[in-house]
Amino acid sequence: MGVKANVCVFFLLCLAVVLVSGKTGRDPEIGDCKIKCEQLRGAEQDEKLRCKSQCEQQYQEKQRQRRGRARYTKDGRRVPPRLPGNGSQGEQERPQCFQTCMKKQFQEHQGRRSGDTSRRGRGSQTGRQQQQSNNPYVFQEEHFTAKLETEQGNIRFLQKFTDRSDLFQGIEKYRVAFLEAEPQTFVMPNHFDADALIYVQNGEGTITLINEDSRQTYNIKRGDILHVPAGLSVYLINRNNNERLVLAKILHTVSVPGELQTFFSVGVENPESSIFNAFSTEVLEAAFNTDRDSLERLFNPQQQQGGVFKKVTEEQIKQLTGKEEGQAWPFGKKKGQKKGPYNIYKNKPSVANENGVLYEVDSDDFNELRDINVAFSLYNITQGSMAGPFYHAKATVALVVTKGEGMFEMACPHLSELQQSYRTSTGFNPSYQKVSANLRRGTVVVVPAGHPIVIEAANQDLEIVSFGLKTDKNEWFPLAGRDNVMSQWEDEAIELAFGVPVKEVQQVIQKQNQRLFFKGPVRRGRAFV
Amino acid sequence: MGVKANVCVFFLLCLAVVLVSGKTGRDPEIGDCKIKCEQLRGAEQDEKLRCKSQCEQQYQEKQRQRRGRARYTKDGRRVPPRLPGNGSQGEQERPQCFQTCMKKQFQEHQGRRSGDTSRRGRGSQTGRQQQQSNNPYVFQEEHFTAKLETEQGNIRFLQKFTDRSDLFQGIEKYRVAFLEAEPQTFVMPNHFDADALIYVQNGEGTITLINEDSRQTYNIKRGDILHVPAGLSVYLINRNNNERLVLAKILHTVSVPGELQTFFSVGVENPESSIFNAFSTEVLEAAFNTDRDSLERLFNPQQQQGGVFKKVTEEQIKQLTGKEEGQAWPFGKKKGQKKGPYNIYKNKPSVANENGVLYEVDSDDFNELRDINVAFSLYNITQGSMAGPFYHAKATVALVVTKGEGMFEMACPHLSELQQSYRTSTGFNPSYQKVSANLRRGTVVVVPAGHPIVIEAANQDLEIVSFGLKTDKNEWFPLAGRDNVMSQWEDEAIELAFGVPVKEVQQVIQKQNQRLFFKGPVRRGRAFV
C-alpha cells in the first residue's frame, strides 16, 4: 500500500472522526470515537491505531478549547469555563457572584435566626469558606491552567481572566504567571509574544536579554522589577546556592488577546520543541550554510536535552554572572538598550506606620511601566494589622500574595432582593455584597476599579504585590483613617449625607488617625485559618 | 433544626432551582419554579418560602442579564436584547436596519405606484414614523434602561450601545446619562467606575470633587463642560430657587466595557446601600477605631435616609456654595487638582449665520478632553432652518437634543435589491438608504463616522449637543453650501464625475453661499410633529 492509498484511508479516518463529532452535536466520548475507528472498513491495523490516537488528540484539543474559549448553552448564554476541582455542572451555568451572594444571604439569615448577636462576624466567617471557592475575583492553585513542574523548577500560568468571568473583559490582554527556579539552575533561552513585567519575589538571579544588536545582563534580586519587551530572547540563572529564585510576572499579550506562545530555539524536551524543527531541512541547510548532519547534532540530538530548567555548576554560574550589571554586548552599541531592573525599595514608602508599609512605583519613577501600562505597588502588612478600606480610582488591580497569610474583603455592587431590577442594571441605587477570601502565598485577587477593599494580615506579616492594570499611575482613596474621603466633605455635606449632626459624624470618621494601615480587628468567633 | 441541617436543606433548594433551569434549557417561569419549591420534600414552610423568593431573585437576575449581555439564537446568531416597548420577538431576531430599509423601500414603491409626484417627500414622511422606532441609531425615552425617579430629581442611563446593535462595537465603552435635580436639591456623594464628561444643559449648581488630598468646589452653569475622572468622589447641589439643574453626561467606563457601577459611602435608601455595609463589623470597628454602636448610628440608622436627592434649605445652600469657584481644600495642596469647568461660549463660534450657530471645543481648548477622548460641540439651529448635509471625518458622534424639536436624516450605506451581495459586503459600490427620526428634547442619535446627515429645526430653535467619541478633535466636512467638498474638486474632476459640463454643475453646487446652516426645506406634505 503506497503513500497515495494511505492518504486516502487517512482522509476516511479523518472524516469518520469528524462525522462522529458532527453527528452527536457534542464532544465525542473517546470511547465512542475509538469504537468507530475499530469498525472502519478497509483500514489496516496501524490505521486503526492512528485513528484512535486521533480520537485522543482531538479530545484533548477540545478540552483545551473548552478551557481556553467561550462556550454557550443551548439558549445562548455564555458558560463559564469548567475548572478543575469544580463539582456540579449545573452550578456552573449560573453566575458565580450571584451564587456567592445567595449563600451569604442565607447564612446571615441563619445567623440572625439562631439569635446570634454578632451576626456579621459569625456569618461572614462561615461564609468565608464557601465564598472563596466560588467568587470570580479570587484565584487559587487550581486556577493555574498551565504548569510545568520539574525537580529544578516550575512555571505556572494563571488562566485567562475572561475564562473566569465576563467581568474581566477590560483586562483580557493581561496574564499572571509565576516562575520558580531551584538554587543553581539555568532557565533555557526563549522569547514570548507578550510584554512582561517581572517582580523578583525571592532570591537572586542573573537575567540576559538579547536585543536587536546587543546583549544586556542584569543581576536581579528580591524587590526588583524588570520590563522585558515582547520578542526579546531571554535566559535566566538562579545564581544562589541556597535560595529559590521566585518571579511573579504580569504579561501583556501583543498578538491574540490573553493567549500566550513561548518560542524555544533549542528543544527543551525533545527535538520537536525547537522552533527550527518546523522548517524544511533544505531551508535550514541553506540558512546556516551547513549540512544536515551538523544541524541534527545541534537541534535533533539522540539524547533528551533535559527540559526548561537545568542544574548548573558553581563554575558555570561564575562565568554566566561574572559580568557587571547592565553591561551591554557588543560594547558601544546602545540602540534599543534597556535600562534594566528598578528596585522598589529605592522609593521612599508612600505610607509607613507600625501597622504596615506601602511602596509605590509608577511611570514617573520607572518609565518602562508606560510601555506595558502597569503601575506597581507592594503592601507589607504587620501581623495582626490591616490595610483599608480603600479603593483604586482607575486601575483594575491584580493582587498577588507573596508572603504570609490573611484575609480579604471587598464590597461588590449587586442585586438585592428588595430592589427592582430595572433600577440596578447600571448599578444605580445598588446594594453591596461582601466578597471575601482567605489569602495565602500564591493567591491572586482581582480588584475592579472603584471597589472598596480591606486586606488583613493573620498571624504573620503579609506581603502583597499589586499590579495596577491599564494605567501607569497608582491612585487610590482611603475610606477610613487619616485623609479618608468623607473627612474631606464639607460640614454641611456631611450633615446632609448622614442625616445626623456633623459633630457626631466627625467623632467617628476622625477618630482613627493612622493612614491606610490600622491595627486589625478583634475576631469574636474562632480565628480564621 | 440547627444551622447545619438548615444549610443542607438550603443546598437542596438551590439544587432544585438549578435543576429547574437546567432541565428546561431556558429561563424558568417563576410559576414553575415556585411549584417545584412547594413540592420539595423535607422542606419546612419557611424553606419553601425562601425557595420561592430565590425563584424571584433568580428571575430578576436573569432579566437583568438579558438586558445587559449577549444572547444567541439556536443557530448561533446574536440576538439584539429585548427592549421595553418592543413588540414582536420575531422582528427582533432580524437586523433592525434591514427591516427599516425593507419598509422604506416598500413605502417609496407605494408612493411611486399611487402616482404621487412628490414621492421622496411623501414616502419619507410616512416612513419617518415607522423608522424611528426601529432604526438602531435613534434612542428615545424607552431606551433608557436604568432610571431613578424621585420628587427631588431623577437619573437615567441610556442602554449600552452594543445592546442595541453590533454596529456600535467601536463605542462600547461609552454610555450616555442624564441627571435632573429640582431647585434646592443636594445630590448624595458617590463615585463611579467611569470617566465622565458633564455638560450643564440647564440651571446653576455647585459641584464638589474629592481628590486624593484636596477638595475642589466649582460653581457650574448652563454651557459649562466639566471632566470628572473615574474614582473621584463627587457631590452636587442645585443652588437655584426656581430652575432645574440638568446635566447630560458621556461616561467612558474604565472597568467592564459599557458596564457602570456607582458607589455610595452613605446608604441612600436603606443601610444596604452603603459600601460600608459589605464589610464585617469587626473590620469596620478596627478601621474606624470605634465601637459598633457609633458605626450603626452613622451607617445603619433606624430611619431611612431619603434617597439620592435631598431637599435643602436656603441656609444650607449658602454654606455649601459660598466658597469661591475652583477653591481647593486644604489650602496650598495642589497635587491632582483639576482645572474645573470650561464654558463652551468662551470660544468664538466656528460657524454663525442667521440659520444657526456652532460652538466647538476640542482638546486644544480644554485639554482634559484628551483624557476621556471626546470632542464637544453645540448646534443651535434657528427655527425653520437646518444644518448640513455634512459628515464627521473620524468620530462616531452621539447627538443629544437639549432643546426644541426637529428632524434628522442620515444616508446609511446599505444592501440594495439590485446589487449582488458579494459586491456590497465591504460597502463598495453601495446604495444609500435614508434613516430618519423626529427629534425632541432627550432624543439621542448616534452618527457613525463618514455618514452624511441633515438636522432640521421645527417650529422653535433646536439645540443639539454633540459628543464626538474616540477622538478629541472636531473634524467634519460640508456636502452643500460654502466650502462643500465638491466645490473643491478641480473642474476636470467635476466634469468626469458628473458627466455634464462643469458650468452646469457649478451653478448648482455654488448657488448656496451660506456655510453649514441653511434656510430649511419647504415641506410639501403635512408638517411633521
Add this chain to the structure above:
Amino acid sequence: MGVKANVCVFFLLCLAVVLVSGKTGRDPEIGDCKIKCEQLRGAEQDEKLRCKSQCEQQYQEKQRQRRGRARYTKDGRRVPPRLPGNGSQGEQERPQCFQTCMKKQFQEHQGRRSGDTSRRGRGSQTGRQQQQSNNPYVFQEEHFTAKLETEQGNIRFLQKFTDRSDLFQGIEKYRVAFLEAEPQTFVMPNHFDADALIYVQNGEGTITLINEDSRQTYNIKRGDILHVPAGLSVYLINRNNNERLVLAKILHTVSVPGELQTFFSVGVENPESSIFNAFSTEVLEAAFNTDRDSLERLFNPQQQQGGVFKKVTEEQIKQLTGKEEGQAWPFGKKKGQKKGPYNIYKNKPSVANENGVLYEVDSDDFNELRDINVAFSLYNITQGSMAGPFYHAKATVALVVTKGEGMFEMACPHLSELQQSYRTSTGFNPSYQKVSANLRRGTVVVVPAGHPIVIEAANQDLEIVSFGLKTDKNEWFPLAGRDNVMSQWEDEAIELAFGVPVKEVQQVIQKQNQRLFFKGPVRRGRAFV
C-alpha cells in the same frame, strides 16, 4: 387597493418571511421561502413577486452576515465562517490549524514509513499543497470577499481577518485591499470610514485629497507610501499611457471594527449610489438653494454614469495632473495640510547583499505612520535566494506579494500528540508545526508576533511588501546568519542550551556570515510551483 391596504399585505409578507426563517431555526432555503410567497392568500401577483424578491434579498443579507459575523454551533463553539471554495461543512467546524497539523503529521509519518531518507523535504512538499488551502494564515484570490471588476479597473477587499480565524482578534480593525486602474483612467471621488496606508505597487498616478479647507494634489509613483486619513474625500488618476496603476492598501477602520463603508457623492452606477439620493428632495432643494430639476440633472441623470473607473483623454489627464506635487488649494491655507507621499527608496536599505535587499520605513522616517499605527517594509529577494529564518518582535505582519513567486514557511506553536494538554494551553513547552504556502503575486500572508518565518524566491525575483500592524516600528530578530539571536548568547549559555561543546555550536551558527538574505536551498524533490 390603496396605500394603506398595501401596507397591511406587505406586513403579512414580511411576517411570512420571518416565520419561515423563524420556524426552521436556520436559514430558509430561497426555494421554501418563495413557495410560501406563492401560497400567501389575499396577495396580488405583484405582491407575490415582491415577496420572492425579499426572499432573495434576505438570503443575500444572511449570506453577507454569515461572512461578516460570528456563528455558533449548537453546543456553542464559534464556527469559522464558510468561505467560497471551501468544501465540506464538517471540516469547517474544526480549527483549521489543527486539521493542517493532523495532515502534516500523517504525511511525515508516511514519509518515514516509506523509508524516505529526505523526510522533511519530501513530506513538506506534499503537505505544502494541502496546507495552503486550509491554513488560516495564507490568503489567496478566493479570500477576497468584495470585488468590483470593470474593463477600466478593479478593487478587491480581503475578507475580515476575524472571519478567517479567531487568532486574528488582535488585528480585527485592519483590512487589506487592492486597487488596479488601467492606463488613462479616472477613479471617482469617495471617502471611507477608515484610515488608509497606500503603497504604490506599480505605475504612476495623481491623487487629490480634499481636506477641510484645502486641496492637495500629489503625483505618486512606484515605491511611494501615502497616508489618507479617514473621511478625506479622494480622487485618483492613472496618468500613464501604458502602465497599470496598482495600489496595495492597509485600512484601519475607525467605526465598526473591520467593517468598511465607502461613500460616493456622485452615483457611480445608478442614481441610488449617490449619498445625496438618501435625503428628502425638499431637504436637498433647501441645502443647495435650488430646484428639484437642477438637482435631478446632476444626481439623477437619465443615462448611467459608467461606474467607479472612467476612461479619460490625454487632454483631461494633462489638465488634472499639470499641477505641482503637493500643491494646496486655495493657496496660503495650511490647516490640516498633509505632507503627501514618502518614497521608500529614499531610505538606505537596512540590509543589502547579493541575495536580497530590505527597505524599512517607520514613524521616525514618516511620522504619519504613527497615526495609523503601521510600520512598513519591502523585501526584494533575489531569484533562488531566501530571507530568514527571522521573527518580528511585536508586530503582527501582513505580507503582500507584489512581484514574483516563491515559498513561505512558518513555525507555528502547536499541540503535539506526545504532550499532555494541560501543559500546552498557554503554549509552554510546545512543539512547533510547519505552516507553508506557495507565494504568487497577490498572496497575502499574516505572520503573528514572535513566529519565525522563512521566505524563499523561486525562479524570479520576489518582491514582498510588509505592513507591521499595531506598531509604528520595525523590529525583527534573525535566527540564522550574521547577528542571529543565538550568536549573542554567552558561551556558557550556548553550552547549557545545546548540551554540546560551544565550539561545535559556533561552527554551525557562525558559519553563515550573510545577514538576513541567504542563498536559497537546493530542493531535492521536484521544484515547487
